Amino acid sequence: MKEQTHLKRYDLHTHTQASDGMQPPADNVRWAKEKGLVGVAITDHDTVAGLEEALEEGRRTGITVIPGVEISTRTSGKDIHILGYYMDYHNKEFLKRLEKLRQARDTRNDLILSRLRSLGVDITLEEVVATMGRPLAPDESIGRPHMADTLVQKGYAKDMRDAFDRYLAEGAPGYVSVPRVEPAEAISWIREAGGVPVVAHPGLYGDDGLVRSIIEQAKPAGLEVRHSDHDAATEKRYAAMAAHYGLIATGGSDFHGARQGVIFHGDLGSRSVNDQVVEDLRKAAAEQK
Template sequence: MDQHQGRCDLHTHSQASDGMQPPADNVKLAKQRGLAAVALTDHDTVAGVAEAKQAGKEYGIDVIAGVEISTRAGGKDIHVLGYYVNTEDELFLQRLRGLREAREERNHLIIGKLQQLGLDISWQEVLDGLGRPLAPDESIGRPHMADVLVKKGYATDMRDAFNRYLAEGKPGFVSVPRVTPKDACEWIRAAGGAAVIAHPGLYNDDELVRRIITESLPDGIEVFHSDHGPEEERRYAEMAKAYNLIVTGGSDYHGERQGVVFHGDLGSKTVPFDVLERLQAAAHSKR
């Protein structure tokens, strides 16, 4: 198969944030699934990109340097994906560091809320659940806390932990001040990358998504995602066309916890290779 005719999963997470596997394992799995390319898009960090890139050379697969930035708009947490970012841009790394500090503050507040609910959970248990020391520039997220809740019997699985305690509107949810989607798009562009609105269907507010597009001027929108059904795919493909945005997609793979793959299995949602060429062209035009 000509690599440039292959498929690409543009949304995966590793141990550098809240995924279960080392970055190299994501790349190896992408190769096993017959993909031509994979993007590593960890939350508020690019700490795993160098390892993923090295694995890409080993397995003969394209690895895209990515990131997923946490933002806030319209009273909701909104995620913005960045592709082809310069992972050595000092200003960009400094900005991501600030986001991770806000994330850590939020994490401690979540633990406090869970304890107030009578749940026996501590921050040390969350760290111990990693099974390894937390490396510099890695970030911890809600899936790590969900993992402990399941192990201690407070939830049946990851999704149940979110539905009971950790999802927006649930008793353990905490929101801290975050940057706007517009900020994130500008940061990504300043770091030489292309900006994409992640999983718009999860926000349940298409009017807000349109407003974000108008204000933030992203390069693309994630039409294909593990939590999007056919109707969402149709709707966001139309939105992409209306706003002249690149149509992207990916599994949002986090690995397997308690036998359940969260959100979707690597390679289960993909886009053609020419999407990479469009993203790269958009990224280069910002440099």
């Protein structure tokens, strides 16, 4: 599918330093403006810690900032990510649930580092945090990209992709999975907080039958059709799937910033949607209230 050229473009999937992105939330907003976007969603992993800073910068620059989150779930032996938009990010129950997910992430990180050490790869959590160049703030979390960065800096991998392929990707020797909530539970959490749940980057799961099963059983409101790791044929396939199930077809870059000169997954604004998609998300959120 060709990049949408509608005047009003939004990137609905970006990460910041609040999870495993490289930039402060305000930088994502400023960069969105520089790239000619009118809006950007902040969708950090299992945290909403970056939203206030981004919203303040949005007010200052005139960029629409869409409150979001990306929740880590697991089903049928696969990690599945669920995006949420326009939820009440002050909702106490929602925040408690996200905190539990971050605790699971912390446990996973300890297990990954232990497994790496058993492989003769000696990196510590303190070194990973030091690689960030700043203290870890409350409600922020360490992710595999942080570890990959440290692996490269210590000479265990030649670049970020090599670090994942060699140690951290699913199926690699250092990969560890911990118990997570099911997609349906995360979707319920987002709805209960007044938000709109969307299945993220379905093409990364390599199992369209599973994607359809999640849609049919968990009833998300949307499917992320446009994504930096989806080629044109993949986007066309998921656009058809979204239309079949009556879902909002969303999209975004999954921007994390650049590590070791490599941008994962795509540059901010490299995938976008127009204002009709955002209006559909707003309407769906209003129906949750």
